[in-house]
Amino acid sequence: MADLPPSAKLVHLVLQENDRMTQSQVTEETQLAGRTVRDALGRLEDAGLVTEEICLKDARKRVYTANSPESGEVDHTESDAPEGAATGD
Numbered sequence: 264m265a266d267l268p269p270s271a272k273l274v275h276l277v278l279q280e281n282d283r284m285t286q287s288q289v290t291e292e293t294q295l296a297g298r299t300v301r302d303a304l305g306r307l308e309d310a311g312l313v314t315e316e317i318c319l320k321d322a323r324k325r326v327y328t329a330n331s332p333e334s335g336e337v338d339h340t341e342s343d344a345p346e347g348a349a350t351g352d
Contacts, residue, residue: 264310264312267303267306267307267310268303268306270293270295270299270300270302270303271302271303271306271307273293273295273303274289274293274295274300274303274304274307274313275303275307275312275313275329277289277292277293278313278327278328278329279329282328283326283327283328284326284327285318285324285325285326285327286300286301286304286324286325286327287324289304289327304327307329311330312329312330313327313328313329313330314327314328314330315327316328
């Protein structure tokens, strides 16, 4: 993932946070140009970081889902709590 452009990393982050999105939804959320999002999605798909499916509501559209990065990457989603904070157990 380190060799991907910043736009592709942003698109991947947005997809991770939003689960399933169309290209137009990603474009709106990221405020990137449509062509930039299309290129980013292609790069992410080639790298195995995004899955593309046909939209069931409109077969002309595609829905994208983020895949987890390689196991060497660190997932920071659970490290938002301060050290020593109660976990609710």
